Amino acid sequence: MTVVLIPGLLCDAYVWQPVLARIGAAKVADLTTQRSITEMAQSCLDATPGPLQVVGHSMGARVAMEMARLAPDRVRRLALLDTGIHPLRPGEAEKRAEIVNFANEHGMTALAQRWLPGMVHRQTPELMADLTQMVERMTPAIHARQIEALIGRPVAAEYLPQITCPVLLVVGEQDQWSPVSQHRDMLDLLPNARLEIIPGAGHFAPVEAPDQLADLLADFLTLAPEVPETPLYRRDLADQGYALNKMANSLGRPDNRAAFKADEAAYLDRFDLSAEQKQAVLDRDWARMVAMGGNLFYILKISAVDPVPITAIGAAQAGMEHLEFLQKRLGKQING
Amino acid sequence: MARLIGGLGTSHVPSIGVALDRGLRDTPDWKPFFDGYIPAQAWVAEAKPDIAIVIFNDHGNAFFLDQVPTLALGVADRYRPIDEGWGPRAIPDFVGAADLAWHLADQMVERHFDPMICREIEVDHGLQVPMELVFGRPEQAWPVKVVPIFVNTIQYPIPTPERLWQLGAVLRDAIASWPGDERVIILGTGGLSHQLQGSRAGFINQQADRDWIAQIGPNPDRYRRMSRQDYIETFGSEGAELIMWLAMRGAMDAEVRTVMTHYFAPASMTGAGMVLLENLGA
Numbered sequence: 001m002t003v004v005l006i007p008g009l010l011c012d013a014y015v016w017q018p019v020l021a022r023i024g025a026a027k028v029a030d031l032t033t034q035r036s037i038t039e040m041a042q043s044c045l046d047a048t049p050g051p052l053q054v055v056g057h058s059m060g061a062r063v064a065m066e067m068a069r070l071a072p073d074r075v076r077r078l079a080l081l082d083t084g085i086h087p088l089r090p091g092e093a094e095k096r097a098e099i100v101n102f103a104n105e106h107g108m109t110a111l112a113q114r115w116l117p118g119m120v121h122r123q124t125p126e127l128m129a130d131l132t133q134m135v136e137r138m139t140p141a142i143h144a145r146q147i148e149a150l151i152g153r154p155v156a157a158e159y160l161p162q163i164t165c166p167v168l169l170v171v172g173e174q175d176q177w178s179p180v181s182q183h184r185d186m187l188d189l190l191p192n193a194r195l196e197i198i199p200g201a202g203h204f205a206p207v208e209a210p211d212q213l214a215d216l217l218a219d220f221l222t223l224a225p226e227v228p229e230t231p232l233y234r235r236d237l238a239d240q241g242y243a244l245n246k247m248a249n250s251l252g253r254p255d256n257r258a259a260f261k262a263d264e265a266a267y268l269d270r271f272d273l274s275a276e277q278k279q280a281v282l283d284r285d286w287a288r289m290v291a292m293g294g295n296l297f298y299i300l301k302i303s304a305v306d307p308v309p310i311t312a313i314g315a316a317q318a319g320m321e322h323l324e325f326l327q328k329r330l331g332k333q334i335n336g
Numbered sequence: 337m338a339r340l341i342g343g344l345g346t347s348h349v350p351s352i353g354v355a356l357d358r359g360l361r362d363t364p365d366w367k368p369f370f371d372g373y374i375p376a377q378a379w380v381a382e383a384k385p386d387i388a389i390v391i392f393n394d395h396g397n398a399f400f401l402d403q404v405p406t407l408a409l410g411v412a413d414r415y416r417p418i419d420e421g422w423g424p425r426a427i428p429d430f431v432g433a434a435d436l437a438w439h440l441a442d443q444m445v446e447r448h449f450d451p452m453i454c455r456e457i458e459v460d461h462g463l464q465v466p467m468e469l470v471f472g473r474p475e476q477a478w479p480v481k482v483v484p485i486f487v488n489t490i491q492y493p494i495p496t497p498e499r500l501w502q503l504g505a506v507l508r509d510a511i512a513s514w515p516g517d518e519r520v521i522i523l524g525t526g527g528l529s530h531q532l533q534g535s536r537a538g539f540i541n542q543q544a545d546r547d548w549i550a551q552i553g554p555n556p557d558r559y560r561r562m563s564r565q566d567y568i569e570t571f572g573s574e575g576a577e578l579i580m581w582l583a584m585r586g587a588m589d590a591e592v593r594t595v596m597t598h599y600f601a602p603a604s605m606t607g608a609g610m611v612l613l614e615n616l617g618a
Contacts, residue, residue, distance in 0.1 A: 225565040227536070230568060231573075232568070233491050252420060254419070296574075310351065310605055311605055325538055329540070330601075
């Protein structure tokens with residue numbers, strides 16, 4: 001089931017890198033063009049069909065909640081990070097208007113210097129530099145639109161009790177902007193939620209405590225099977241390896257085998273392989289072929305042309321000598 | 337009504353066929369593996385089934401990645417053994433039990449299983465090897481007709497274990513409702529633990545294999561409840577083929593007798609073996 005990751009104010013895919021690395025394929029939403037939370041939510045729904053698992057950070061979590069309101073049948077799981085449901089507070093609109101003007105006058109670097117320090121608890125020079133660069137990738141106009149969306153935000157507290165899908169709430173314990181108490185309020189309203197508090201992290205928990213957050217999300221989201229050191233043949237590999245597997249599959253026919261044997265390079269040119277894939281075939285580099293989307297059941301037909309034991313192909317992938325592979329991996333008794 | 341005389345789970349490793357082709361049957365690497373099937377062959381010869389329903393996965397031989405049916409059913413009169421790249425194999429064609437196959441098609445769709453219906457298709461080692469292991473290699477003709485059922489276990493998403501169990505339940509009822517008097521054996525094939533791809537290649541879990549063989553008869557529920565992730569972790573990425581044994585087990589009675597078992601590892605890169613089950617009322 002597709003996972004959609006929604007960044008917060010002035011954020012982009014950078015904040016989701018650790019999560020992306022852990023859970024594999026996911027879509028990162030773009031909130032740079034819309035002027036309201038509802039419009040943002042609708043564009044996320046339009047961008048990705050089918051049932052969704054939605055993860056939102058800060059303003060992105062408000063968008064995620066709005067998606068659940070708009071499409072309760074499609075949003076199957078929600079993870080809401082460092083966020084809140086409170087409506088506009090007295091004086092908030094004026095404060096936000098001032099900061100929009102500040103960004104317009106002084107630019108994004110100045111805005112980053114003013115805005116970021118209060119948001120981050122675990123401040124390291126590297127993290128602050130990365131976050132500053134992220135803010136610099138935005139523009140005062142994007143900032144103004146997103147602030148406009150936040151000022152006009154829907155009253156989520158009214159519909160939270162109707163969100164019945166499983167919800168994971170996560171907050172950095174030292175989040176000063178969206179404190180733990182706001183998440184407890186949400187927990188009280190949501191019928192099917194749990195709250196996780198990450199110690200030692202502030203509002204930017206996704207990058208301040210990347211491992212803990214990725215662990216929590218990997219555990220919460222319903223993911224396709226994922227086993228270490230095990231390339232399962234799903235869409236990414238299927239896309240990458242299609243031409244390679246098609247070439248290998250063609251060797252099931254005797255006439256094609258003969259043509260391949262006669263001139264391997266010319267035969268490979270008949271197919272749409274990348275240069276690296278061609279080289280891997282010429283080199284009989286089984287591990288590289290698999291890494292580039294080759295599926296064993298197809299590339300075995302390459303091994304049938306000039307026979308190589310499948311255990312040697314296994315050993316090459318395991319990075320072991322053949323004999324060592326037979327003994328250690330397969331538990332084969334070798335005499336003499 | 338047709339009668340289900342037994343359920344048999346077995347590996348279908350391609351090297352098994354190659355070993356037979358090359359006369360390696362009695363070499364030290366292979367003899368203990370093949371000898372373990374002799375009692376099952378004797379049991380089957382005695383039981384005289386007329387039709388074998390064989391649940392297996394094609395390995396990129398009949399289906400390429402351009403069209404991947406999650407579930408396909410053969411309704412042909414004849415199935416030729418496919419050339420998998422090593423050249424044609426000297427085994428007879430398989431004669432299809434087309435009447436029963438069309439009945440299965442009706443019953444499956446009625447019960448919300450919607451297979452691709454194949455009337456001209458070749459069969460790879462996924463069907464060939466189990467047939468050779470169970471019936472030996474005949475000179476002229478196989479002693480049974482076959483109904484092949486192809487399950488996608490290569491490209492994700494593959495079906496869930498529970499789904500294949502349910503398929504078994506449908507097959508069970510379909511066999512019982514078939515007006516013919518044929519004796520039917522059902523073969524669930526694939527496994528046992530093995531992994532061919534990635535740096536985890538060569539993964540074999542002998543203990544899990546032995547547990548599976550001992551428990552698939554008396555305690556199948558634990559295997560029904562496992563996720564695909566669990567199968568891959570426990571049995572390796574290609575070991576997840578074992579979900580096809582669940583269709584065989586799901587076609588049997590709740591209470592079965594484990595008639596015989598056999599296990600050998602490694603056969604090539606695979607934990608290999610079989611289990612033969614009989615309904616207690618049989």
